[in-house]
Structures are given as C-alpha cells and as structure tokens.
Amino acid sequence: MSTSDALLALLEPAPAHGYTLKQDYDRWFAHKRPLAFGQVYATLTRLEKKGFVALADVEAGHGPDRRLYEITPDGVTALDAWVSTPQEPDLFATSTLYARLTVALLSGRDATQVLAGQREAHLTRMRELQKVRRDASGADLLAVTYELAHLDADLRWIEESGARLDQTRQALAAASGRADR
Structure with a gap:
C-alpha cells in the first residue's frame, strides 16, 4: 500500500490537517513503522500537484500555518481505481527468506539452521498474534x-x-556449475 493511497483514503471522509493524517495513518496502517511527518507533507504536496487533494484552509497561529487538506473529485476517482483494482500477486514474497535460504544453499551454509531459526521466529510471532487476536x-x-x-x-x-x-x-549447485558442493 502506498502512502499516497492511504492518505487519499483518510481524506475521503472529511478534510484534515497533516498532523491528523499522520496520527490516523499510524493508527490504521503503520502497525510496526510509523509514518514520518516529512513523508506526510511531501506526499500531500505530490497529491496536490496531481490534482488529487486541494488546500481547503490555512489557519495562522503560533508557529507554522496549519493547512487543511481535502480530497478532490479526481482524488476520489484515483482512490476508487486503487481500491477496486486487484493486487498483482508477486512471483516471490517480499520476504527475504527465499533469498537467504538460496544463499545458504549456494554457499554451503547450514540451510536447515536457516529454516529452523525462521520457523521459531514465525511461531513466536504467531503466539503473540494469537494473544492480540483474542481482544x-x-x-x-x-x-x-x-x-x-x-x-x-x-x-x-x-x-x-x-x-x-x-x-x-x-x-542449485548443478545450475550454478558448482556440482562439487
């Protein structure tokens, strides 16, 4: 999910300030990695240039002006297209597990240990999530x-x-010309 798509979705119900958008993004989409304020404002600037958001109001006060953004009809159209377009299934997962296992196999490292360590990490995370899921x-x-x-x-x-x-x-050894491993 791109930051642009998320911010458009968060603006659709009502206009919002960058600070509010960052808080909402972190609440709904950033379970592990909060969004940086700089990224919020940089993304809003790009969306404004594309015509997907517009400045609804500027409030002067102590410190920098507070800018209120709203989604435009073109932004709603872009959001509709994003929501309704199926995600392309990737050939390989974004996880590096596949790559780490392949490197272990090609280099003669202990691939069994790579899998065992990852299995334990997955099981630990699953136990944590089972507790979270209850509530x-x-x-x-x-x-x-x-x-x-x-x-x-x-x-x-x-x-x-x-x-x-x-x-x-x-x-893998045969394909890489290292059949001696």
Whole structure:
C-alpha cells in the first residue's frame, strides 16, 4: 500500500490537517513503522500537484500555518481505481527468506539452521498474534488475521522446503556449475 493511497483514503471522509493524517495513518496502517511527518507533507504536496487533494484552509497561529487538506473529485476517482483494482500477486514474497535460504544453499551454509531459526521466529510471532487476536476487533482483527494467515503459509513453505533441501541443494549447485558442493 502506498502512502499516497492511504492518505487519499483518510481524506475521503472529511478534510484534515497533516498532523491528523499522520496520527490516523499510524493508527490504521503503520502497525510496526510509523509514518514520518516529512513523508506526510511531501506526499500531500505530490497529491496536490496531481490534482488529487486541494488546500481547503490555512489557519495562522503560533508557529507554522496549519493547512487543511481535502480530497478532490479526481482524488476520489484515483482512490476508487486503487481500491477496486486487484493486487498483482508477486512471483516471490517480499520476504527475504527465499533469498537467504538460496544463499545458504549456494554457499554451503547450514540451510536447515536457516529454516529452523525462521520457523521459531514465525511461531513466536504467531503466539503473540494469537494473544492480540483474542481482544481485537474491526480493522485490528483484519490486520491480525491477515498476518497470521501469511505466517501460516510461510510455515508450510518452510516445512516443504526443509523436506527437500538435499534435492534443492543439488539442483542449485548443478545450475550454478558448482556440482562439487
């Protein structure tokens, strides 16, 4: 999800100041990494140049002026297109697990240990999320169950990969011209 799409979505119900948008973004979308204020204002500037948001009001006060932004009809159209367009499934997950395992296999490192360590990290995170899920509702419940489903899929991949490490190691070695490993 891009910051631009998120800010457009947050502006759709009502105009808002950058500070409010940052707080709302962090509440709904930044479970692990809060959005920097600079990124909020840089994104709003880009959206304004594209015609997706407009300055609704400027309030003078102590310190910098407070700017109130609102979504434009073109911004609503862009948001509609983003929401209704299915996400392209990636060939490989954005996780580096695949890359780390491949490097371990190609370099002769202990790939079993890589998988075991990642398995334990996934299980630890799943236990944490199970506790959170008990009291979660609304968007928080959606986020928790989404992460749990992805962790579960990763665990299945870890188990399947572990079961065929020797075969995979041989195939990678042959493909890289290092059949002696």
